[in-house]
Amino acid sequence: MTVGQALLQAAPAALRHPAIIGTALVYFVVVGAIGIWATRRTKSAGDFFIAGKGIGVVTLAIAAMASTLSGFAFIGGPGLVYSVGTGAVFIVLSASITNTLGAWVLAKRMRLLGEARGLITVPDAIGARFRSPAAQGLSAIAMLVAIIGYMATNFLALGLVIDAMFGTGLSLGIWLAMLVTLSYTVTGGILAGVYTDLFEGLVKTAASVTVFYYVLTASGGLTGISRAIGAVDDAFMGPWGKMPAMSALSLFFVFGLGSLGQPHVAHKFYMLRDPRRLKWYPLLMSAAMALTLLLFVGVGMAVRAQVALGAMPPLARADDATPAFVLGFTPSAVAGLVFSGVIAAGMSTVNSFMNIGAAAITHDLPRALGRRVDNELRWGRAWTLVLSIAAALLAQVSGTLVAFLGIFGYGLFAATLVPSLAIGLNWKGATREGAIASIATGLVLTLALETLGYFKVFSLPAGVTVSGMSLLLSLLVFFVVSWTTRARAAEQLDADVRVVMEI
């Protein structure tokens, strides 16, 4: 929601510059063309949900980066840096490690499980690992809760952006955003999703690198920024920014370990054509991520420096940092690229969630109940449509509740999936009882603590986040329950799964 609000407050008249609107229109035309191409190639449920296992490692890496970095990386993140300083960078600091970590912990084993079993979803992997439909169904439910919230917040954000750029009004903006994303996702499935992600990822990277160049030139380089801010605010440029050290380190823990529980990334490992090409995944993903995060790190500091130097008035809202900087310090074409990047960020995240949400309903929940859907392609398309309409309606009618639902998505994925998926696939002593208990713990704790916090009934002390606490407790429950039921661990492992875990 903050993405669009920020843009609305950043002088809509400036956003309606022909160069900005022209860049956005070109972006939509390219996305539409990719959707039409992908639709012609989508002929089975395998094509729809895992791109027919046919994508290359460059596409995998850039698409994974694109769906990881939502609109928050371009608007909310720089806004947070502007308001709390370098402490906000701890959200993305672990990216130097998590891509290689993900390759070792998840990528190989998930891709090999896909090879051995023909799996198509993340809950599939949990179900296969623990030979447990219950664990598969429970993880699918946890994912659906987070997905609906993520989709609704992104539709609302995209609706606000479209309204700000084209003057459509919020309601029409939401439905236009939904229809554009739906049009290529419902027909072209994840095949359209990954190739639009590839394009959107390249747009984001180009926008980030270009804006970072202007960050450096506008403020006398990084040293100029540090000197300007340091003269008026000691804490801002400190290692933890204006946050307590514990809060910053807590962000590092949650976003570092939590990266192993993000289904929109893990799901993409099934799609890789040749598993041996994973060799280059960490290098490509890390490079793409590092370049695209330059905007996140640089813009908030540059705007704070400009304010310190008296060249800009203080921002009314922190989330105005990126719009204010690109409109004030870059040419219109670059601003167009950035705003297209913001739209790209929202759409690339939403289309991944549309697809894995539809898969959870069409594939995982029926299997958890011992049933199979006859035509998964047709039902996958139908549920993509239903989920999208539900999320758009939710975005339209529920106001602040949508923002609330969107807040805990990352933490909910982390608390419910990291133990059972990331550790489960690498520890033969883990048991289905441990997996089910940890998923339930993560789901209940995240929902309960976030709800109590939202209604101001109970809040955790400074430095302890709901995501961190839920992730930690679900891990501990996983270890304790697996250990107490360890006698059953061996019998819960199928021979082919054991081979995948031993390689």
Place this chain on the structure above:
Amino acid sequence: MTTRPALLALVLSCTAIAGAYLLAFLPGGAPPIAAWGLAIGSAGVLASMMALGAARGGRLRPMATLASVLTFLVVSGGFGLALLLPANEGRDAVIVLGFPLRTAIVLYVVGLVPLLFLPALYAASFDADTLSDGDLERVRLASAEGTGAERADAERASAERAALERE
């Protein structure tokens, strides 16, 4: 090195973080040692997960061991230095590569240095330690055997049902 120490390190790291979180509930807020618990615990969690994921057949190869140990040292060292060094980020700050010293340590050591060695170690050890053509063949064989065994089980169950119906 086997996966058992990695698992133990993971549990201990989680315990260190849990201890830090518990200290935050004390009246007056978390004491400084709590930040150390999170710093060392977070480094330990990432390094031990890496070791767990990189292990083959319960054993960790040298390159993966090196990657895990370096990750732990870089992250805990970077955060540790930032916690230990005196604060000096104001007007007279010592600027290193564009940032005040402690901030530069965190951003460059924790945020950049792993980028320089982790993808390289992963790629360099991939063919020998992570996934070979032989490994793929092994998985495909296990899959085929699994499918065959499932088919045999289903046929056996079907025959048993038929026999019961005849009786």
